[in-house]
Amino acid sequence: MSKPVIVIGVGGFSANLVDMMRDENAARGDELWRPVGFLDDEPSRRGEEYYGLPILGGLHEARRFNDAYFINAIGSAKSATTKPELIARTTVPEERFIVLQHPSAYVSPSAAIGLGSAVTQGCIVMAGASLGKHVKTLPLASVSYGSRIGDYTTIAGGAVVAADVKIGRCGYIGANSAIRERIKVGDNVVVGMGAMVVRDVPSDITVIGAPARRVEQNRSGAPGATASASGVET
Numbered sequence: 001m002s003k004p005v006i007v008i009g010v011g012g013f014s015a016n017l018v019d020m021m022r023d024e025n026a027a028r029g030d031e032l033w034r035p036v037g038f039l040d041d042e043p044s045r046r047g048e049e050y051y052g053l054p055i056l057g058g059l060h061e062a063r064r065f066n067d068a069y070f071i072n073a074i075g076s077a078k079s080a081t082t083k084p085e086l087i088a089r090t091t092v093p094e095e096r097f098i099v100l101q102h103p104s105a106y107v108s109p110s111a112a113i114g115l116g117s118a119v120t121q122g123c124i125v126m127a128g129a130s131l132g133k134h135v136k137t138l139p140l141a142s143v144s145y146g147s148r149i150g151d152y153t154t155i156a157g158g159a160v161v162a163a164d165v166k167i168g169r170c171g172y173i174g175a176n177s178a179i180r181e182r183i184k185v186g187d188n189v190v191v192g193m194g195a196m197v198v199r200d201v202p203s204d205i206t207v208i209g210a211p212a213r214r215v216e217q218n219r220s221g222a223p224g225a226t227a228s229a230s231g232v233e234t
Contacts, residue, residue, distance in 0.1 A: 002031040005098060006056065006065060008090065009073035010040040013136070015051040017071055017118060020102050027103040036068065039090070062090035069098045072116050075136050075154040080172040081188045081218065083134060083152040087116070094133070105137075114151065132169070150187065159191075168203060177212075188218050 005021060007014045021033035037056040045055045062070065070092050074083055097116035101107055105123040114133035119125060121139040129143045132151035137143065141155040144162050150169040155161060158176040165179050168187035179185065179197040186203030196210035206216045 002034040003098070004034050004036045004065075004068045006036060006062070006068045006070050007038045007073050008059065008062075008070060008087070010038050010042070010045060010050050010055060011073065013075075013138075014038060014073040016120065017073055017100060018051055018053065020100050020118065020120065023103055024100065033098070033100075059086060059089045060091075062092050069096050070116075071098050071100060071118065072134050075134075075152070075172070077154075077172040077174070077190050080152070080154060080190065081170045083170060087134060087152075097134070108145075126163075138175070144181070156193075190218060 007017050018035045021035050025031050025033060035053060037054040038050055039057060039059050039062055040055055041058045046057065048055050072087060074086055094115055099113050099115060100118040102119065102121045104121050105119045107113065107119055107125045108127040110127045111125045112130040113119065114131055114135060116134035117131050119137050123137045123140065124142045125131065126143065126145040128146045131149045134152045135149050137155045138157040140157055141159045142161065143149060143155065146163055147161050147165040149155065149167050150171065152169055153167055153171040155173045156175040159173045160178040162179060162181040164182045167185040170187055171185060171189045173191045174193040174195060176193060177191050177195040183197055183200055185201045188204045189201050190206040191197060191212065192206065192208030195208050195212040197207065197212045201207055204218045205214050206218055207213060208215050
């Protein structure tokens with residue numbers, strides 16, 4: 001029996017998650033996932049459609065859909081630290097979040113993937129690596145053996161996380177960046193696009209450049225965060 005799935009957030013990555021469900025169904029030869037719509041906190045979107053599916057309401061309305069499963073699309077650099085608040089707003093039990101893995105991705109049998117996470121097109125997750133809950137790896141990202149990615153973190157397209165790296169919660173690792181082996185990255189860290197991280201990074205900062213250097217302090221959460229297109233990876 002297929003499982004109805006609602007995507008949290010509306011934007012480009014939301015559409016990609018719908019594509020991933022359909023691609024996984026095609027690879028399996030049956031309908032495991034059945035995408036049925038989106039939840040988004042932007043009031044002007046209510047009653048509209050996106051990517052051929054209805055926008056069913058705001059995040060607080062997730063509890064109405066008792067038979068549905070969920071996957072989170074929120075996680076741009078701007079919204080990375082607010083993901084726990086946004087997901088908590090749904091009041092959805094953790095076990096009703098699914099894990100998506102695109103057929104073109106490689107995930108080692110010894111790797112661990114947390115609920116609510118998505119491993120997208122062409123990604124690699126090597127032996128002994130672990131992704132926490134609600135982690136996103138965007139196309140062609142690579143997580144090498146033994147590395148640990150904390151809950152709610154996004155690894156953007158083409159990023160390379162070398163072996164035995166530890167990344168904390170609510171991070172954003174920018175496109176085509178690289179983190180050297182055995183580096184420790186704290187919570188709420190943004191690594192800029194193309195950055196080369198060769199030293200440990202403390203929590204709550206943004207780093208850019210090669211080698212990566214600190215450019216600003218980050219807030220660990222933001223009151224009144226909303227799940228809308230501005231908070232979704234595009």
